[in-house]
Amino acid sequence: MADNERLVQKLLELKRAKKAVILVHNYQLGEVQDVADFVGDSLELSQKAAMTDAQVIVFCGVHFMAETAAIICPDKTVLLPDLHAGCPMANMITPQALREKKREHPGATVVCYVNTSAAVKAESDICCTSANAVKVVQNLGDVGEIIFVPDQYLGSWVSEQTGREMILWPGYCPTHARILAQDIQRRKSEHPGAQVLVHPECRPEAKAVADAVLSTGGMTRFVRESAADEFIIGTEIGIIYRVQKENPGKRFFAVSEQAVCPRMKLITLDMVVSSLETMTNIVKVPERIRLKARRAVDRMLEIR
Ligand code: SF4
Secondary structure, X not given: OOHHHHHHHHHHHHHHHHOEEEEEEOOXXXXXXXXXXXXXXXXXXXXXXXXXXXXXXXXXXXXXHHHHHHHHOOOOEEEOOOOOOOOOOHHHOOHHHHHHHHHHOOOOEEEEEOOOOHHHHHOOOEEEOOOOHHHHHHHOOOOOOEEEEOXXXXXXXXXXXXXXXXXXXXXXXXXXXXXXXXXXXXXXXXXXXXXXXXXXXXXXXXXXXXXXXXXXXXXHHHHHHOOOOEEEEEOOOHXXXXXXXXXXXXXXXXXXXXXXXXXXXXXXXXXXXXXXXXXXXXXXXXXXXXXXHHHHHHHHHHOO
16 A cells, blocks of 8 residues: 555544544645545635534644634644644734734724734634625624724725725735736736636735636635636645646646745645644634634624
8 A cells, every 4th residue: 555545544544533524725735635524715614613523623724724713613622733834924913913003093893814813813803714804894884994904915905895994904925925917917828718816815916917806715616617718826826736626627827836835835644644643733722812712703604
């Protein structure tokens, strides 16, 4: 038996014995996506975490995602196979800095992208993901000032879509910031019939030349339902493994081969197996923070 087959066999046995579920983000390595019970974007993965009756969740993504699962499921054990898998954008805001901003804008409603620590979520009124951010802001009604953290590019796009002015935090995703409008134009000239799909974390100039601006979950649905057979993909390139596997007759081109999130590539199949075998690394959120963060996450999950 080849090494990978042996690992997959071992993982299946461990999953049965420990009643575990493996949740995997769309940007993860192909070998990790292949052993997932579910592959999805942040919103889909939080919804799966909320619904699962497994006792252990092995979360293959970055730290804030595992924390979100721990916020929603305090009675389950949440494992992150590599604790170094953090999101640089999430580190661009601290709870102290957010408290300071709230003091400058008393009474403002804080909408917090899920790409943040639990402590920042605890300082926020409601969370959102790139899949539901527009809906979340539309749903707020007439609340006065809105502070949107930490992604300025997602925030400016939501502002544009909803017509709501918002106070934007100057954070950004270094990986999506590398996806440039001129690279999209070049790919378009190489593949004139292709549909261009771009993530809302990209710069406004990149979004302006796209056919659709979508979360990764939105991209997978768009590709499945589209009559087109070629797509130019403007997000972290890990998604291409998934859409290619699900749509073998269609062709996918990355806007930029540089659009790689190094932290999303840390977890390997080997690590998933050893994480479950040794029950490391357990991600926990202190109860005081968890309860406050949960309110913001629940308010988001209630929006359909
Ligand atoms: S792709 Fe960007 S937002 Fe996603 S985990 Fe990596 S740095 Fe964070």
